[in-house]
Amino acid sequence: MIAPTGVFPTKETPREGRRAASPLLWAWGLAAVVPAAIPIGYLVWTVVRPGGFDAGGFSAERLLDLLAATTLLAVTVTIATAALGLATAWITTRTDVPGARIWSTLVTLPLVIPSYVGAMTMLAASGNNGMLSQLLGRLGLPPLPVFQGFWAVWAALSLWNFSFVHLLIVPVLRRLDPALEEASRGLGAGRWRTIRTIVVPQLRPALASSSLLVSLYVISEFGAVSMLRYETFTRAIYTQFGGRLDPTPALFLAGLLVIGALLVVLIQQWARGKAALYSNRPARSVTTVRLGRWGKLGAWGFLGGLVTFALILPMATLIWWAVRGLMLGNSPLPVLSHAARSLSVSAVAAIVIVVAAIPVSILAVRFPGKRSRALESTAWLTYSLPHLAIGLGFLVLAVRIARPIYQTLLLLVIAYLAMFLPQAMASLESGLRRIGPHLEEASRSLGIGGWTTLRRVTIPLIRRSALAGAALVFLSVMKELPATLLLRPTEFDTLAVRIWSATSELFYTQASFASLTLVAVSFVPLYLFVARDLHR
Amino acid sequence: MPVVRSFLSLLLLGAALAACDETQPSATIDSEESTTTGAPVEDLIVYSGRNENFVTPVIEAFTAATGVEVSVRYGDGTSDLAATLLNEGETTDADVFWAQDPAWIGAIGDQGLLSGLPSDILGLVPEAYQDADGRWVGVTARSRVLVYNPDLVTEDELPQSVSGLVGPEWNGRLGIAPGNASFIAFVSAMELADGPEATLAWLEGIASNGVQTYDGNGPIVDAVIAGDLDAGLVNHYYLLQRMADQGEVSALNHFLAPGDTGALVMATGVGVLAPSGNQEAANEFIRHLLSPQSQEHFATNLFEYGLIEGAPTPEGQVPLADLAGPDINLSDLADHLDTSVELIAQAGLS
Numbered sequence: 001m002i003a004p005t006g007v008f009p010t011k012e013t014p015r016e017g018r019r020a021a022s023p024l025l026w027a028w029g030l031a032a033v034v035p036a037a038i039p040i041g042y043l044v045w046t047v048v049r050p051g052g053f054d055a056g057g058f059s060a061e062r063l064l065d066l067l068a069a070t071t072l073l074a075v076t077v078t079i080a081t082a083a084l085g086l087a088t089a090w091i092t093t094r095t096d097v098p099g100a101r102i103w104s105t106l107v108t109l110p111l112v113i114p115s116y117v118g119a120m121t122m123l124a125a126s127g128n129n130g131m132l133s134q135l136l137g138r139l140g141l142p143p144l145p146v147f148q149g150f151w152a153v154w155a156a157l158s159l160w161n162f163s164f165v166h167l168l169i170v171p172v173l174r175r176l177d178p179a180l181e182e183a184s185r186g187l188g189a190g191r192w193r194t195i196r197t198i199v200v201p202q203l204r205p206a207l208a209s210s211s212l213l214v215s216l217y218v219i220s221e222f223g224a225v226s227m228l229r230y231e232t233f234t235r236a237i238y239t240q241f242g243g244r245l246d247p248t249p250a251l252f253l254a255g256l257l258v259i260g261a262l263l264v265v266l267i268q269q270w271a272r273g274k275a276a277l278y279s280n281r282p283a284r285s286v287t288t289v290r291l292g293r294w295g296k297l298g299a300w301g302f303l304g305g306l307v308t309f310a311l312i313l314p315m316a317t318l319i320w321w322a323v324r325g326l327m328l329g330n331s332p333l334p335v336l337s338h339a340a341r342s343l344s345v346s347a348v349a350a351i352v353i354v355v356a357a358i359p360v361s362i363l364a365v366r367f368p369g370k371r372s373r374a375l376e377s378t379a380w381l382t383y384s385l386p387h388l389a390i391g392l393g394f395l396v397l398a399v400r401i402a403r404p405i406y407q408t409l410l411l412l413v414i415a416y417l418a419m420f421l422p423q424a425m426a427s428l429e430s431g432l433r434r435i436g437p438h439l440e441e442a443s444r445s446l447g448i449g450g451w452t453t454l455r456r457v458t459i460p461l462i463r464r465s466a467l468a469g470a471a472l473v474f475l476s477v478m479k480e481l482p483a484t485l486l487l488r489p490t491e492f493d494t495l496a497v498r499i500w501s502a503t504s505e506l507f508y509t510q511a512s513f514a515s516l517t518l519v520a521v522s523f524v525p526l527y528l529f530v531a532r533d534l535h536r
Numbered sequence: 537m538p539v540v541r542s543f544l545s546l547l548l549l550g551a552a553l554a555a556c557d558e559t560q561p562s563a564t565i566d567s568e569e570s571t572t573t574g575a576p577v578e579d580l581i582v583y584s585g586r587n588e589n590f591v592t593p594v595i596e597a598f599t600a601a602t603g604v605e606v607s608v609r610y611g612d613g614t615s616d617l618a619a620t621l622l623n624e625g626e627t628t629d630a631d632v633f634w635a636q637d638p639a640w641i642g643a644i645g646d647q648g649l650l651s652g653l654p655s656d657i658l659g660l661v662p663e664a665y666q667d668a669d670g671r672w673v674g675v676t677a678r679s680r681v682l683v684y685n686p687d688l689v690t691e692d693e694l695p696q697s698v699s700g701l702v703g704p705e706w707n708g709r710l711g712i713a714p715g716n717a718s719f720i721a722f723v724s725a726m727e728l729a730d731g732p733e734a735t736l737a738w739l740e741g742i743a744s745n746g747v748q749t750y751d752g753n754g755p756i757v758d759a760v761i762a763g764d765l766d767a768g769l770v771n772h773y774y775l776l777q778r779m780a781d782q783g784e785v786s787a788l789n790h791f792l793a794p795g796d797t798g799a800l801v802m803a804t805g806v807g808v809l810a811p812s813g814n815q816e817a818a819n820e821f822i823r824h825l826l827s828p829q830s831q832e833h834f835a836t837n838l839f840e841y842g843l844i845e846g847a848p849t850p851e852g853q854v855p856l857a858d859l860a861g862p863d864i865n866l867s868d869l870a871d872h873l874d875t876s877v878e879l880i881a882q883a884g885l886s
Contacts, residue, residue: 057878123755129762146764226715226751239715239886242615243877245622245643392619399623407629486616490581490609490629493588501588501610510589 021367022450025359032356033375035418036382039393040258043385046248047255056240056249063236063253067260070232073153073225074218074264080158081214082207085165088303093173095289097299104170105531107303108163110310111472112522114479114496115160116223117515118310120503121317122147122156123227131317153230157218159310165210167468168430170534172206175434205433208272209426215264216384216422219257222482233257234386241388254389261384265377315519318512325509332513335498339517342494345409346477349416350470350525356417357424357469362458364425365432366440376425383422390419391483398487412487419483420476424469431465432458467529475522495521578814579605580821581629583621585614585636586804590838598824604817614640614717621809622647631812632821634675634804639721641805642870645671650807654819660826661843665803668867674803675825676840679859680722682790682798683775684767685760694790698726698769698798702741711748711756711768714885718753718771718802723880724872726797729862732879739883749885761785769798776839776850794860801861803843 047053055063091097092104125132126147133143147155176199184194225232233253240250291299326332360379363372382390394415398406405411439461443453459466481496488494493501495518502511584591588610595606609630611617618640621628628649635641644650650671658670665674682701684694689709695701701710713719726735748765750756756768757775763786775789792798806825808818824830831842839850849855880886 057881059882062881062884127759127762127764129758146759146762227755229748229750231749235715236881236886239881240877241619242613242715242717243720243880243886244874245618246874247619395620396623399625399627403627482612485610485612486620491607493610497610500612507589 021363021372025363025450028356029359029363029372029375032360032417032421033378035414036379036421038397039385039390039418040378040381042393042397043251043255043258043389046251054249054252056244056253058236058249058253063233063256066231066233066236069150069230070219070234070260073150073157073230073232074215076154077157077161077218078211078215080154081162081165082211084158084162084306085169085210086203086207088162088166088306089169089173091299091303093170095291095295095299097291097296097303101534103303103307104166104534105527106307106311107166108526108531108534109523110160111163111475112519112526113160113311113314114223114499114515114518115156115221116227116481116503117318117499117518118160118314119152119156119224119227120511121314122152124317124321124508125313131320148229150230152228153225155309156224156228157221159306160224161214161217162306162310164213164472165207167472167530167534168206168210168426169203171430171434172203176202205272206430208268209430211271212264212268212380213383213423213426216261216380219261219264219384220386222386222388233260237386238388241392247392251389251392254385257384257386257389258381261381262377264384265380268380269373269377318515318519321508321512322516325512328509330509330513332517335495335513335517338493338495338498338514339521341492342478342496342518343521345412345492345494346474348409349413349420349477350474352413353417353420353473354424354428354466354470357421357428358459358466360421361425361428361432362454365429366437379421379425382418383420387419387480387482388486390415391486394418394483395486407487407489409489409492412484412489415483415487416473416477416480419480420473423472423476424466427465427469427472428462431462435461464529464533468533471525471529474525478518478522578817579607580631580814580817582606582608582632582634582821583617583630584608584610584634585617585640586634590834591634593837594825594830594833597829598821601824602817602820604820606821618644621649625649626811628809628811630809631814631818632806632808634806634825635672636804637717637721637869638672638674638803638805638866639724639869639873640717641672641807642667642867643873645669645807646870649810651810651812651815653808653822657819657822657826660845665843665866667805667807668865672805672807673822673826674843674866675806676804676831676834676838677801677843677856678718678804678840679772679791680718680798680800680802680861681770681772681775682767682792683757683760683770683787684790685763685765685787687763687786688766696793697796698792699738701769702738702745704745706745706767708746708748709766710742710745711750711759711765712742712885713750713752713756713770714880716752719769720873720876720880721802721869722769722797722800723876724869725800725862725864727872727876727879728864728868729797732875735876736879736882739879739885743883743885747885757787761787772853773839773850776853780839791854791859794858795862797862799859799861801841801856801859803866804840 088104088107092100097103123146124130126144127133128143130144137143180198181194184198189197220234222234222238226235226238234257237250237253237257240253241247322332360375364376394411398411402411440453440457443457444450479496481500484494484497488497495514498514499511499518502514591608595608598604599606609617611620614636617633618635621630621633621644633641633644645667652670653673657673658666661673665677666672682694693705723735723739726738750759750768753770753774756765756770757778759765760768761778772789775787778785806822808815808822812818826844828844831844831847834840835842835848835850841850841856842848877886
C-alpha cells in the first residue's frame with residue numbers, strides 16, 4: 001500500500017505476503033535488551049528464591065501506603081506533564097503566537113536541569129531564610145512556607161519533565177494533515193468532535209510514549225522526592241539499601257516495583273491503541289489558529305510563567321551561588337576534569353544506546369507481535385527501576401562472573417544501556433511511525449535487500465529522530481548518579497558525582513559550579529539536535 | 537553516519553578538556569604507568585565514606601610526605617562502599633577502608649575482610665574508640681546532639697534524655713534523618729542499651745508525636761537555623777560547619793546528659809583490607825591520619841574530635857573527656873544494623 005501523502009490508518013496486523021523480520025535483526029535487538037534483562041532477572045531471582053520474601057520490617061499496610069503515594073504522584077505528574085506539554089506544543093505549532101519557535105526551544109531547555117538540582121533550588125528559594133522569602137520580606141510580605149511534601153514534589157517533577165511530552169508531540173502536530181480536520185468539519189462535526197475523533201487518535205502513540213517515559217521516571221525518582229520530603233516506594237528501597245548489610249529486603253521491594261511497572265507498561269500498550277497512523281509531510285502546512293490580542297497575551301503569560309519557574313529561577317539561584325563563590329575566591333577550574341569525564345562517557349553511551357535501540361524499535365513498529373512486544377516491554381521495565389537497584393545488580397554480577405570488566409567504563413556503559421534504552425526507543429519509534437512502511441516496502445519491491453534498505457532508506461529517514469534520541473540519552477547519562485557512583489572506575493568522578501558530593505555536605509558554591517557546567521554542556525546537544533530541529 | 541559524527545565531535549571535546557587538566561590523570565593511566573616504569577611503591581586505593589572536601593587535604597599531605605600516590609573511591613556515604621566491599625570480598629582492589637561510622641567498618645571486619653592493625657597504631661587511640669579485636673581504629677569522634685533554635689525552644693524545655701522527646705510538648709517540633717547512617721547507629725546503640733522493645737516503643741513514640749523526617753543531617757540543621765523546624769537529632773559538627781560558613785546563626789547544640797543514648801559518641805573508623813598486597817603503605821596511611829597535623833585538620837576544619845593524645849578540642853565545644861554516651865561497645869553496633877533498620881521501618885519512619 002503506497003500513498004504519496006496523507007494519513008492512513010491501518011491495523012497493525014502483519015499483512016499477507018509481508019516479509020518476516022530477518023533473524024539478524026532479531027539477534028541485534030535481543031543483544032540490545034540483554035543488559036536490561038539482567039537486573040530484572042536478578043530481581044526476580046531474589047524475590048522467588050527461598051527466603052527471598054522479606055520486606056525488611058515494612059508491614060503490608062505501610063507498603064500499600066507507599067504504593068498509593070507513589071501511584072498518586074506518578075498519575076498526577078503524568079497528567080500535569082501531558083497537559084503542559086500538549087499546551088506548549090499546540091501553542092507553539094498551531095497558533096500565531098509571536099516568537100513561537102523561540103518559545104518552543106525555551107520550553108525544551110528545562111530538560112538540562114536535573115530534578116535534584118531543581119529541588120535544591122526550590123529549597124533555597126523558600127522557607128524563612130529562602131531567597132524569595134527575603135525578597136518578599138523587603139516588600140513587607142510574610143515569608144513563603146518551605147516548599148516540601150506532595151505539592152512541591154509534584155511541581156518539581158512536572159516542571160522538569162513536561163518537556164519530554166512537548167518534544168514528542170510537536171513533530172506530530174506539525175505533520176497533521178489539515179485535510180482530515182477540514183473533511184471532518186465539512187461533514188458537520190463540531191470543533192470538539194473533530195479534536196476527539198481526528199486529532200486525539202493521531203496524538204495517541206506519541207502521548208502514550210511520553211507518558212510512559214514520565215510515569216516510569218517518577219516511580220524510579222529518588223533525589224527530588226527525598227530532598228522535598230515525600231515518601232515513595234523508591235525512597236523506602238533506598239532506606240533499606242543504605243541502612244543494612246543484607247540487600248535482600250531492598251531487592252525484594254525492587255522486585256515488587258517491577259511488577260507495578262509491568263502494569264504501567266501494559267496500560268501504555270493499551271492506551272497507544274491498535275491503529276498505526278503514518279503520515280508524510282502534508283502537502284500544505286497546518287492551519288494556524290489566530291489568537292486575538294488577549295489570546296496572545298495569555299499565551300505569553302502561560303509560556304513565560306512556565307519558563308520562569310522551570311528555567312529562569314533555578315538558573316538564577318545557581319548563578320547567584322556561583323557568583324558568591326567566585327567573590328569568595330573559589331576556583332571553578334577543577335570542574336573541567338569532571339566535565340571531560342561526563343562528556344566523553346555520555347557521548348559514547350548515547351551512540352551505543354541509539355545504535356542498540358534501532359532494531360528494537362524497528363521490530364516493535366514494523367513487525368508487531370507477541371515476541372517484539374515482549375522485547376520492547378523488557379526494555380521499558382528497567383526504566384522504572386531505581387538506578388541503585390540496577391547498579392547493584394550489575395555490581396554483584398560483574399564481581400562474580402565478569403571480574404575483568406568490573407569498575408571499567410565498559411560495564412558503566414552497559415548499565416546505561418539498560419537504564420536509558422527506552423529514551424532512544426521512544427524517539428525512534430515515533431520517527432518510524434511518522435514515516436510509514438511504504439518507502440521501505442517500495443525499496444524491497446525494487447529488489448533491494450533488507451540490510452541495504454535499512455541502511456539507505458530507513459536510517460536516513462529516521463536520522464533526526466535518532467539524533468534527538470541520542471541527545472536525550474546524552475542528557476540522562478550526564479545527570480545519572482546512583483549507578484555511576486557504584487560502577488564507575490575509581491577516581492572517574494563525573495559532574496553528577498561532584499554535584500552530589502558537594503550538596504551532601506552543603507557546599508553550594510562547588511555544587512553550583514558543577515551544576516552550571518552540567519547545564520552548559522547539556523545545552524549544546526539539546527539545542528543542536530533536538531530543540532532546533534523541532535520546527536524545521 | 538551523522539549521529540556518530542556529531543557525537544564523536546563531542547567526544548573529542550571531552551578528550552581535549554581532559555588533556556587540559558593534567559593535574560588529575562585518570563586512575564587507569566596511573567596504574568599503567570606505575571607498572572611500566574616499575575615504580576618503587578605501589579599506589580594505594582582508598583575507599584572513602586568521608587566527603588571529598590574533607591579528605592583531599594590530608595591525602596595530598598600524605599602523598600607529599602611519602603611519594604605514594606593515592607586513588608580514592610568515594611561512595612554515597614559509607615554504606616554503599618561497604619556493600620561494594622562485601623560483594624568484592626577477596627577480589628577487592630581496595631587497600632584501605634575509611635568509614636564514617638563504626639557499624640559498617642565493624643561489619644566488614646566481621647566478614648574477615650580486615651587485617652589486624654599493628655600495636656603501635658592501636659596504641660595511639662583510646663580503647664573505647666577502636667575495635668575490640670584490633671581490626672579497625674577510630675580516626676575522629678563525633679557526638680550526637682539535639683540542635684535547636686533558641687527563638688523557638690526555651691532552655692528549660694530541653695530534655696536531659698531522648699525519652700523526653702516523646703512528650704506532648706514536643707509534638708510536631710522534632711526532626712530526624714531516619715535513613716542516615718549516624719541515626720541508624722544511634723538506634724543500634726539504643727537497642728544495645730535498652731533492648732529492642734524499648735527502642736521500638738521510643739521510635740513509635742516519636743512517630744506518633746509528629747516527628748518530621750529529613751533526607752540528612754544538613755537539611756535538619758538548615759531548617760532549624762531558618763526557624764522552619766524547632767529542633768533535630770543530628771551530629772554535633774554540622775552546626776559548627778554552618779557557623780564557620782555563615783557566621784552567627786540562630787541555632788545551638790544541646791548535649792544530652794552523660795549516659796543517655798542521645799549522648800552517643802561515635803568513632804569514624806579506618807582499617808586495612810586483608811586481601812591488599814600493600815599492607816605496609818596502608819598502615820603508613822593510617823599512621824598519617826593519626827598524626828598530629830591530620831588530627832589538627834580534623835578538629836579545626838571538620839570540627840570533629842581528634843583521638844590521639846593531646847588532640848585539640850573543636851573550638852567552643854565540651855572536651856571529649858566530659859562526653860559520655862550509653863555504656864556500650866562500639867564494636868557491637870555492626871550486629872544491630874539490620875534490626876535497627878527494621879525497627880525504624882516498623883515504626884513507619886522510613
